[in-house]
Amino acid sequence: MKRRQSQQRRPSSRRDHASAHLKGVSARHRRAPRAGGLRMRLRLYVLRHAQAFIDSLGRLRKAPLASIMTIMVIGIALALPTGLYLVIKNLRGFDDQWQSATQLSVFLQKELPAARLNKLLDEFKQDAEISDFEYRDPAAVLIEFSQLADLGDSLEVLDDNPLPGIIIVQASATDTQAMTKLAARLEAKAEVDFVQLDRRWLERLYAIVDIGQRAIIVLACLLGLAVLLVVGNTIRLSIEGRRAEIQITKLIGGTDGFIRRPFLYSGLWYGLFGGVFALILINIALLAIRGPVKALARLYDDSFGLLAVDLSTTGTVVIGAVLLGWGGSWLAVSRHLRDIQPT
Amino acid sequence: MIIEFDHVSKRYEGSRDALHDINFTLDRGEMAFLTGHSGAGKSSLLRLIALIERPSSGRLFVYGKDLAKVKPRQVPFLRRNVGIVFQDHCLLNDRTVFDNVALPLIVSGQLEHAEIARRVRAALDKVGLLDKEKMNPQRLSGGEQQRVGIARAVVNRPPLLLADEPTGNLDPELSAEIMTLFQQFNQVGVSVMIASHDLALIASMRTRVLTLKQGRLVDDRVLA
Numbered sequence: 001m002k003r004r005q006s007q008q009r010r011p012s013s014r015r016d017h018a019s020a021h022l023k024g025v026s027a028r029h030r031r032a033p034r035a036g037g038l039r040m041r042l043r044l045y046v047l048r049h050a051q052a053f054i055d056s057l058g059r060l061r062k063a064p065l066a067s068i069m070t071i072m073v074i075g076i077a078l079a080l081p082t083g084l085y086l087v088i089k090n091l092r093g094f095d096d097q098w099q100s101a102t103q104l105s106v107f108l109q110k111e112l113p114a115a116r117l118n119k120l121l122d123e124f125k126q127d128a129e130i131s132d133f134e135y136r137d138p139a140a141v142l143i144e145f146s147q148l149a150d151l152g153d154s155l156e157v158l159d160d161n162p163l164p165g166i167i168i169v170q171a172s173a174t175d176t177q178a179m180t181k182l183a184a185r186l187e188a189k190a191e192v193d194f195v196q197l198d199r200r201w202l203e204r205l206y207a208i209v210d211i212g213q214r215a216i217i218v219l220a221c222l223l224g225l226a227v228l229l230v231v232g233n234t235i236r237l238s239i240e241g242r243r244a245e246i247q248i249t250k251l252i253g254g255t256d257g258f259i260r261r262p263f264l265y266s267g268l269w270y271g272l273f274g275g276v277f278a279l280i281l282i283n284i285a286l287l288a289i290r291g292p293v294k295a296l297a298r299l300y301d302d303s304f305g306l307l308a309v310d311l312s313t314t315g316t317v318v319i320g321a322v323l324l325g326w327g328g329s330w331l332a333v334s335r336h337l338r339d340i341q342p343t
Numbered sequence: 344m345i346i347e348f349d350h351v352s353k354r355y356e357g358s359r360d361a362l363h364d365i366n367f368t369l370d371r372g373e374m375a376f377l378t379g380h381s382g383a384g385k386s387s388l389l390r391l392i393a394l395i396e397r398p399s400s401g402r403l404f405v406y407g408k409d410l411a412k413v414k415p416r417q418v419p420f421l422r423r424n425v426g427i428v429f430q431d432h433c434l435l436n437d438r439t440v441f442d443n444v445a446l447p448l449i450v451s452g453q454l455e456h457a458e459i460a461r462r463v464r465a466a467l468d469k470v471g472l473l474d475k476e477k478m479n480p481q482r483l484s485g486g487e488q489q490r491v492g493i494a495r496a497v498v499n500r501p502p503l504l505l506a507d508e509p510t511g512n513l514d515p516e517l518s519a520e521i522m523t524l525f526q527q528f529n530q531v532g533v534s535v536m537i538a539s540h541d542l543a544l545i546a547s548m549r550t551r552v553l554t555l556k557q558g559r560l561v562d563d564r565v566l567a
Contacts, residue, residue, distance in 0.1 A: 250422075251427055252422065253423030255450075
């Protein structure tokens with residue numbers, strides 16, 4: 001009854017609609033004001049994407065628990081390789097500082113006659129590859145050693161000094177290759193027992209760090225794949241939940257692109273929030289180890305600073321997460337939307 | 344001609360022909376009923392027109408276009424010119440009546456919001472539900488839900504309207520109202536094709552009736 005009344009109240013508007021309809025049928029190009037011009041189209045295009053962008057955020061909010069769980073899984077999966085990367089990066093920074101270490105310890109033959117020693121020191125003075133050197137006789141070395149190792153008393157038991165003299169050489173070259181060459185040359189001398197490159201242990205560390213870095217790349221790939229699958233699965237479930245809507249949208253002429261769009265944006269949101277969550281996790285973890293790291297740094301004369309998530313890492317994590325989220329949802333969408341057809 | 348069936352058959356795998364050698368045309372501005380017992384092939388025929396399914400043999404033209412030559416990616420654009428009304432309304436219950444009716448316009452993405460709102464209200468006004476635009480479809484009666492479905496089908500102003508048992512779940516009085524609505528659209532030039540088994544109602548409409556029997560078109564005449 002009410003309906004009839006409302007119809008009767010607007011007889012003119014009904015006629016308008018009817019005549020508009022006739023026009024629409026007889027001359028489709030005259031259908032009302034349609035989107036004309038490139039600017040208008042572009043505006044509508046941007047508007048449609050903005051709508052899908054915001055709409056997909058609303059969808060996430062409709063199932064907050066599921067969304068939060070997905071976001072947390074993504075966050076944890078991304079925090080792990082990123083955190084390890086930061087540790088490795090800091091080790092590298094530590095290493096960089098020591099890259100300038102150009103010292104060689106030249107251990108001499110025991111009981112070397114003074115004449116041969118002086119001859120050797122003269123040779124060192126002439127050597128262009130040696131910028132500076134300092135000779136320490138066996139007695140000085142013994143004192144230094146006993147102080148360092150806190151072995152003073154036990155060394156007194158020994159009848160004579162078992163240690164050789166040492167020349168600490170400062171190489172003029174700074175690259176490892178030249179220094180290794182110099183070490184070999186000095187080692188070849190009859191007066192020299194062996195030469196130790198102080199940088200060696202750093203190189204070993206460097207090699208370990210290298211392995212660590214590879215391991216992180218592998219780990220990041222695996223966990224990236226996990227993120228892809230997690231997002232893909234979440235989107236798959238969301239597609240299933242909206243099956244009826246997808247069918248209807250297809251029936252009234254929605255293109256695959258139109259139907260795909262909100263799901264892709266959902267994936268993007270998952271990625272973005274997951275990435276942000278990962279950064280929060282990392283920062284919390286860094287805060288937790290701040291104290292011990294500081295203590296350790298003090299032992300090394302504060303030669304390295306605290307771990308920190310820098311801007312480029314932050315950017316990489318967020319952009320990477322967004323791409324993974326988008327990619328995962330793209331996988332699910334391209335796989336499952338095709339299966340849903342109107343019946 | 345809006346629709347032309349030329350020796351069209353449809354066979355589902357492992358069963359007899361759902362449609363067999365169908366020949367007929369529907370002209371621009373014409374209205375026709377499609378009747379027959381359930382399983383006679385009414386829905387199958389409409390599904391072929393809406394490109395939900397493809398003929399097994401024969402040729403089918405809609406708007407003069409050979410549907411066999413329509414590629415999957417072109418299907419949505421063709422469907423935008425065909426309004427479809429379903430027996431079970433197929434409304435989305437997580438949004439308002441307004442949003443349901445607006446869907447075809449949003450999907451085609453060619454109109455600004457103000458123009459969309461104007462057209463949605465015009466369509467809702469036409470079916471007499473202008474005052475219910477903010478309601479959830481679930482809170483409407485069956486007849487009202489069906490009218491929302493009709494508003495959605497016509498909001499895009501398609502030259503062709505298909506309806507599959509649109510009064511299937513309605514009582515006679517409401518059914519007559521819905522049919523009158525279709526007739527009104529037909530009067531302003533929309534071609535209408537309605538599948539229905541409600542013979543009494545059809546007889547009162549004095550329009551062309553196509554009768555299907557076991558997948559064959561056995562009768563095609565104006566009931567008087």
